Amino acid sequence: MSSYEPTRIEARWQEFWQREGTFRAVIDPSRPKYYVLDMFPYPSGDGLHVGHPEGYTATDIIARWKRMQGFNVLHPMGWDAFGLNTEQYAVRTGQHPAITTQQNCTTFRRQISALGLSYDWEREFSTTDPEYVRWTQWIFLQLYKKGLAYTSEAPVNWCPAQGTVLANEEVKDGRYVETGDPVEKRKLRQWMLRITAYAERLIADLDELDWPEGIKTMQREWIGRSEGAEVVFTVAGQPLEFTVFTTRPDTLFGATYCVLAPEHPLVERITTPAQQAEVGAYVRAAQSRSDVDRADVTREKTGVFTGACAVNPVDGRELPIWVADYVLGGYGSGAIMAVPGHDQRDWEFARAFQLPIAEVVSGGDIRQAAYTDNEDGVLVNSGLLDGLKVPEAKRRIIAWLEERGCGKGVVNYKLRDWLFSRQRYWGEPFPLLQSADGTVRAVREEDLPVQLPVLDNFKPTADGRPPLARAEDWCRVTDPDTGEVLFRETNTMPQWAGSCWYYLRFCDPRNAEQAWSPEAEAYWMPVDLYVGGQEHAVLHLLYARFWHKVLYDMGLVHTKEPFQKLFNQGMILAESYRDPRGKYLKRAEVERSGKDWIVKATSEPVESQIEKMSKSRLNVVNPDEMVGQFGADALRLYEMFMGPLDRDKPWSEEGIRGCANFLRRVWNLYVDQEDALTARIQDQAPDAVALSLLHRTIRAVSQELAEMKFNTAIARLMEFLNEAVKQDVLPRELARTYLLLLAPFAPHLAEELWNRMGHPTSLAYEAWPSWDEAHCRQSTLQVAVQVNGKVRATLEVDAVLEDEAVLQLALSHEKVQPWLAGKSLKFRKRVAPGVVSIAVG
RNA sequence: GCCGAAGUGGCGGAAUGGUAGACGCGGCAGACUCAAAAUCUGUUGAGGGCAACCUCGUGGGGGUUCAAGUCCCCCCUUCGGUACCA
CATH class of the missing domain: 1.10.730.10 (Isoleucyl-tRNA Synthetase; Domain 1)
Structure with a gap:
């Protein structure tokens, strides 16, 4: 009757904590606060696996410890519940996502509660709650009013399998990072958020954060700041010009040709009649090439000559203009000056098409490879730059270009604006209306939230419009003042929207008048410790930081950054089992046979491996x-x-x-x-x-x-x-x-x-x-005696004994003596309380 | 290719430049038991020796140091990130 029965004890105390409100967090200016946050989960239908509690337990331990240290701890939990899985389930079964979401949240809450985590459950909410959606839409309107949201007709990442566009951050090697579905380029009118306006600050403010260096590096690299110059080239014999971006303006004299990306608007206009057919074919081929294919770096370089030439502004020389897909339409200006002597890609291209390779920085052998050193190399064959080192040459040429108005020093970023609309049902509707003439206006704040229409079919329309377009009554709105007929935006926001500010709502989750009160924000923010998986290193953390900075500029939050300390927990892996045909087997279906694993039923050999837990690997x-x-x-x-x-x-x-x-x-x-x-x-x-x-x-x-x-x-x-x-x-x-x-x-x-x-x-x-x-001190101490680095004896001495006395004991110890015999003493010292070091030679 | 992180017993893992293997798992031996399970106690890096002890040992090779898992150089492997970003 006295044995340890965790189930009984745990139920009792969980009930006690809830009844007593033990973990309720209330603002108390007399006490220091500590805000410890988990990356809140997407409540999937599969429920929790043991990976979830890892981070949650860590934050819970810290939360409980901080409370015992006198901190007023904010430790909330909620649900990031918009998203694709729930919507796909709806498409499959017809069950409305709101119902699925509610069920999944209930499951997650039950599972998480069973772990005895000290959350303040009174602050729980889901990103799908109308009251939360209201303020997500409100924040979007603030961005919109600041000119940070705009529509664009640029080529976007279209994922046919998902039936929606994706943000750049969601695509890798031409595939959707979540599912691996291929992605293609399509021209569509989409909502974008001007995150690039914050590129500089998103990099600079990383310095102040207590984040793992690796994550900071990943963000810096994603934003991809690079300093260089824009140089204007004119097209020979035509009143046309184009701009190139280069990080090596010092090598301008070494340019031997120029390249335009296939998407570049000038391609069509400058191509000579003789080259028309070839260039046209190349451009069409490049456009139809899938992103997956284009992402393959090992591909041989391809390209065609346009027949036109550009004029190098530094020496007036004419350079042939080529079109090649190794130049990307979306970066810089989509055009480059090619310096094959000092850029490996240009070097390979020049080799492939027998274009001249010129040396303008000495120090390498440009017959073997491009010489890309940019510190010690010395400029040659470069007129006014001759004899200068690369950094000085860069400064000189930029000044020269600026004086003549044919170029300037610029900073360029890899980061693109954030594609913010999705052709989905289960997301926040945009609080925007469009009139017949195409002008867009914001929904009035008092009319928020714009709720999703009730649908029973969640697929896109037959003519390819988003699911919301099915709700014709919902889409059509009459302006109460003017009687004008307006149309709602039928795209929805991406799942990232809800997670961009949930940490702020947790400060004041039941506020019906505001997204959060200034008092609550001032007291609880910033998040002192944020724990979650590394998979959000770029996506969520970059987006949330961006929104936070916008809110900071509006005076709505008092810190430049939302998450002071970030910690990434590792993944919990598990053994999985596969038969010779590659089919996964459950743990229960296999057994050990000596060192190997076999299928119980057939005795076939089984490969076992340690892998990420997943349903498909049957190792959850x-x-x-x-x-x-x-x-x-x-x-x-x-x-x-x-x-x-x-x-x-x-x-x-x-x-x-x-x-x-x-x-x-x-x-x-x-x-x-x-x-x-x-x-x-x-x-x-x-x-x-x-x-x-x-x-x-x-x-x-x-x-x-x-x-x-x-x-x-x-x-x-x-x-x-x-x-x-x-x-x-x-x-x-x-x-x-x-x-x-x-x-x-x-x-x-x-x-x-x-x-x-x-x-x-x-x-x-x-x-x-x-x-x-x-009290920590002990009365006696073990002292190891090293002779020439090897421990030869261990003595137990009184803790208060002087170093010299310990040394004497060590030197005279019977196990030490033989090692000293016949040698001369070179060194002896008590190098640590528990170590005496003796060297003899 | 580039940028990170890591490589230590049979396994998970400990070690401010100072006794490598804490702690746990597993194994072995013993106790309890008719027996088993559970539990408790002891033991457990490898090799050698009756023993006291000795030798080897932190992916590989060099180096710095009285002393290196730890610092420096080169290399190998694994895992993440990233990739024609001019």
Whole structure:
């Protein structure tokens, strides 16, 4: 009757916390705040897998620890519930996405609640709630009114399989990053957000953030700032000109031809009649080439001559103008000056088409490869630049170009504007109306939110318009003042919209008048710790930072950046099994045969591998089962004990069993067979040895929590237990303090034992124990004696013994003596409290 | 190709330049049991030795140092990111 029963204990305390409102967060200016946030999940129909609780447990431990340190903690959870999966489910089954969403949120809430996470559930919301959509639309209108939202007719990423366009960030190697579906270019009128206007600040402000360097680097590279120059070339014999962007204006004298991207508007106009057919064919071929194909870098360079020439502004020389698809239409000005001597791509192209290669920077051998050094190379054959090093030559030529009005220094970015519209149903409608003459106007703020029309068919229309176009009544609006007939925008916002500001709504989630109150924002923001997966390194984090900066410029938020500290948890991997035909098998279908795995039914050999958990690989571990079998505390503990939070780690059922075992041993330390406190817990002052153990444990756990090294912190708690069970007596003071140390990690068990020790209230706000260095010291000390770097003896000495005395003991030690015999002493020093180093020669 | 991160027992992983392998899993031995499971105790890097001990050992090769898993140089492998961005 006294054994550890996690299920019972956990239900009891979860109910207690909810009833008591233990984790409700209320603004309190007298206390410092701490805002700890998880990247909120998309509630899919599959429910949670054990990867989700990893980050959630980490933030929960920090939240609980910070509360015990006196911080007023904001720790909310909600749902990023718009999105494709729910919509596709609706297309398949006809069930309305709102219903699916509600069901999925309920499942997620139940699963997450079972983990005993200390969220303030009163702040929960879904991005699909009309009240939230209202303010998402409101923020969009602020961007629109600032001129940051506009429509564009440019070629966009169209994904036929998804039936929608995608943002640049969602496409990689010509495929949709989520599904791998191929993407093609299509010209469509789309809503864009002018994120490029913030490119400079999005790079610069990264410096102040406590983020992993890798993520900062990825963002910097995505934004892709590069300094260079724009140079204007005129077309020989025609009143036409075009601009090229180059980062190496110093090599202008080395340009031997120019290249226009196939999409460049000038291509058609400058091509000579003789070249018309060839160029036309090339351009058409380039247009029909899929993005997947074009992304292949190993392809041989291709191109055609237009028959026209450009005039190099520095020396008046005529350069042939080519069209080639290695020049991208979307970057810079879609045209380049080619300097094959000093650019590897141009070099390859020149080789392929027998174009001249000129040397203008000495130091390399341009017959072998382009010489691209831009620090030490010295300019040659370059008129006024001769003899200069590259950086100085760049400055000189830019000044020269600017004086003559045929060029200027510029900064260019890879980042493009954010394609913000989707041809989907399950997203936020744009709060925009269009009149018959095509002018666009914003929906009045008091008319927000623009709610989605109720549909029973979520597919695009037969003529290819978005699903919302099916709702003809909804689309048509009459202006109450003028009686004018207006049409609603039928695109919806991408899923990123909702996650761009949810962290702000969490500060004040029930505010009906404003998206958030200035008081709440001023108190809670910024997010002090943000934990989530690395997959959002560019997408979500870049978009959210962009919106935040717009809001900052409007005076609606007081910090330049939303997320002060970012931590990326690793992935939880799991073993999967595949038969020789590549078909995945469930764990239950295979068994071990010696070192190998075989199919139980057929004894066929099976390949096993450690992979990302996914439904298709049949290796998903369900947290509900783990909680049912071992308890939430064991699941939490194991997820943290597996290894460093930021690393990928393979799941092991034996591992969680070990953690459950630890918790049971803790239980048995406190509770006896008769369900009473064990007799070893006594009101007696701890001796020096016990105090030292306790204080060293407090110190280690505190320091490791601060560094989010949860795995080693847990190891310290285990060590304490291993010592404690060896003793006949556990002084009450130690028993009490140990529970406080355990509480952030295994809160249910800690609360239960705390309660059984006679405390009627929760330990959630008990002060975190502090340590005393004086108590940490131990009376004796192990000292290793190294001779020439190898440990030859270990002595136990009094901790207060002087270095010199320890050295003498070491030198005269019987195991050390033989290593010194016949050698001369070169060096001897107590290099650390526990190490004496002796060198002989 | 470029940019990151990583490579340590049978496994997950510990180690401010200072006793490599903490802690856990697994294994082995013992206790309890009619027996098993569970639990408890001990033990567990490899090789050698009766033993005290000795030798080797952190992907590979060099180097710095009294001392290197840790710092420096070169190389290999794995995993992420990125890719004709001028």
